[in-house]
Amino acid sequence: MLNLKDKDIVIIGAGKVALRKAKNLMEYGGKLSIISPKIESEFYNYKDKINIIKDKYNKKYILNSSIVIAATDDKKLNRKIGIDCKDENILCNNVTDRNSDFIVPSTFKRGDLTISVSTNGKSPSLSKSIIFELEEKYDEKYIEFLKLLGDIRKIVLEKCNDEKRKKEILNEIINLSLDDLKGRKKLYENKSRL
Ligand SMILES: C[C@@]1(CC(=O)O)c2cc3[nH]c(cc4nc(cc5[nH]c(cc(n2)[C@H]1CCC(=O)O)[C@@](C)(CC(=O)O)[C@@H]5CCC(=O)O)C(CC(=O)O)=C4CCC(=O)O)c(CCC(=O)O)c3CC(=O)O
Ligand SMILES: NC(=O)C1=CN([C@@H]2O[C@H](COP(=O)(O)OP(=O)(O)OC[C@H]3O[C@@H](n4cnc5c(N)ncnc54)[C@H](O)[C@@H]3O)[C@@H](O)[C@H]2O)C=CC1
Structure with a gap:
């Protein structure tokens, strides 16, 4: 990018x-x-x-x-x-x-999420069609979802010193629902150490 x-x-x-x-x-x-x-x-x-x-x-x-x-x-x-x-x-x-x-490449954005597809010039039409499919899957909800992931990541980087645990948390939170992610943010905000 x-x-x-x-x-x-x-x-x-x-x-x-x-x-x-x-x-x-x-x-x-x-x-x-x-x-x-x-x-x-x-x-x-x-x-x-x-x-x-x-x-x-x-x-x-x-x-x-x-x-x-x-x-x-x-x-x-x-x-x-x-x-x-x-x-x-x-x-x-x-x-x-x-x-x-x-x-x-063929591209679309959802807030800070950018998805791009290229076929190295072989078929721009295929790039466009794959992007079309991905646009449905990664809908508007991802704007808020990614914003929360970014907020939580900032907190984790500040409050967690254990490298292994840090990675575990950051890998795990991407699988949470939007509501669970909101809850997790509040929880981490209220802790002094993670
Ligand atoms: C190499 C590249 C260079 C570059 O432009 O950067 C290139 C080259 C060429 N395109 C041609 C044709 C078409 N291009 C499109 C569409 C797009 N083309 C884009 C990129 C690229 N096109 C780069 C490779 C990307 C990759 O790797 O996939 C997209 C992805 C991004 C963008 O342009 O923003 C955008 C989709 C945007 C979207 O998502 O909406 C369509 C379909 C349509 O318009 O609906 C057609 C007609 C159907 C067909 O040919 O498939 C021709 C022949 C011209 C002629 O001779 O008439 C050439 C020249 C050649 O191939 O030598
Ligand atoms: N890479 C891609 O994504 C794609 C590329 N193409 C190819 O791209 C080319 C352009 O396609 P379109 O935009 O649809 O054509 P178009 O006819 O709409 O535009 C061509 C432009 O080139 C300008 N032009 C011509 N001579 C010029 C000069 N001497 N100095 C400055 N500008 C000049 C014209 O004034 C015009 O604005 C075509 O050859 C087409 O086959 C087509 C589809 C997709």
Whole structure:
């Protein structure tokens, strides 16, 4: 998982695929710019968050960025953008090439839980379908569940010095129900040592 806060990310092309990648990246922070002569209209809904530049690709636009997404419908141009990025030591995701610097998995989030699936470029459709199944299993309840697990873990790390017991507790609590987890949090909060 990359921490993209304050990183400059440039997306070349502003069609449907660029829009999907942009929405995904917005969830991770980062300063997004898009460069394209034609802009998918939905991009303008995010004009406070995305710097929209209506122009053809030019190398000057990628200089000083950390990550570039080559998302035009011109395979040759996407490849050229990849080469420019290599020259400048910038990581590039090419949406028309399975072998670019990195590929984007299918992803969903439940609070701090992130689930991502990749097929290493073999079948993006399969990634999407597996994510669809997992979204049903890991529903909205996991937001609170994970928050409680995080709260309890903090208490256990502070109050338990026995490494073996610490591990046992942290391994065990993931199997509790939401209500039992709430009870456990109260119990541990009221103890001075665990
Ligand atoms: C290598 C990779 C590079 C990258 O983009 O990072 C790549 C490449 C290519 N995708 C193509 C096609 C499609 N991609 C999708 C969908 C998604 N593609 C995504 C990622 C990736 N796609 C990376 C590998 C991920 C992995 O390992 O699984 C997802 C997971 C994430 C995202 O894009 O955010 C997102 C699901 C989002 C969701 O969950 O909703 C669909 C289905 C749809 O749109 O409904 C289709 C049409 C059906 C099909 O082909 O399966 C083509 C052919 C283009 C052409 O020639 O026409 C190429 C180029 C090639 O293969 O060379
Ligand atoms: N990796 C992936 O997840 C997927 C990739 N694709 C492929 O991705 C490519 C893009 O697909 P879409 O977004 O649906 O196409 P689209 O037609 O909606 O968008 C293409 C964009 O590229 C821009 N563009 C063209 N020449 C440019 C230039 N010189 N400089 C800057 N921008 C330029 C256009 O202005 C347009 O905004 C296609 O080749 C498609 O086959 C398709 C599906 C999924």
